Amino acid sequence: MYIALIIWLIFLFAYVAFNIYGVFKVYQMHIKGDLTRVAILIYLLIIFIIIAVSLAFISRLNWSTTKFF
């Protein structure tokens, strides 16, 4: 099951890189006084929560097992 974990980590790395660049570009085009800053903040907060919850579940599982059920 380690292979699945490695794939997830690679996806997470690519996802974070994509979002850092995307958020940077969005922040560049914001209009003064609009909701972009708040939206970016909420977006990053949700991403952080999803990753944190995922890591919490991942840490509770035994990844060396091979039992399907």
Place this chain on the structure above:
Amino acid sequence: MVNYHFPIPGSIEEDKIILFTRKHWFSFIGQAFLSVILVLIPIILMVLALHFKHHFTRGLIAYFLVLGLSIYYLIIITYIFTAWLTFYYDIYLVTKDAVIDVTQQGFFGRRISQVSLLRVQDVTSTVQGFFPTLFGYGNVLVESAGEQSQNFLIQSVPKPQEMCAKIMELHDKIIEDQGRQGQITSGEGTLVSSSSRIPNPAASKDSETPYQQMLRGQMTSYDSRFQEPEPTKDIPDESKDQNSLPPPIQSVPAEPSNPSPSQNSHEGEIEKDDLDQGGSIDLK
């Protein structure tokens, strides 16, 4: 108040912006509803599985479920954010001389199109349907004239009639201003600098090319050759001083004072050699 960080053709100044609007919030309802469903689907499925006592929380399925749900929700949250960006950055600007449509597509796609108010031919606002009538939003169609005529559709803007009227008002104002300018420049009493009205011959000669000078020289000689002499006045003006008049033109050479009788006898005769030569004939 408005500070633009993204490039718009023509570099809009803040004082030129007459109208700044986004799409009506109700046009985002569909995307928001879809986003909520996408978020709820896995939760509903898990609740149903627990209800039917499916063993998905044990064994390898639980591992894939954790990783799969993590990836799913990360993708979904990015989808929702880009959908919101696409809605929020669909901006319509009406400036003093143009209508600008900024369309955002996800993180990295942006299309900016504009039509000059001078080229606007017709503007139509449409409010159609139950919800648009209820919430007061609709479409504005701006038709432009010219060879590259394009229809400019502004979708789901609040108060489309007001936007329509504003565009037409600005268009009429531009046309009126241009008409006034035309009248001023083409009307009487326009001040034109003396240097532009009176040509300076010396300056024009200096600026001539050698070819132009050559042509001008040829034209002068041509004119002098074919210039007819001014007709002499038969009746001189007696009121003028006779001494100031130029001497009479002697077009015929003066004859000798004592012509010989033999010469007089040949007057009017043409010799045969002269006829053979052609051209000018001397009368003898």
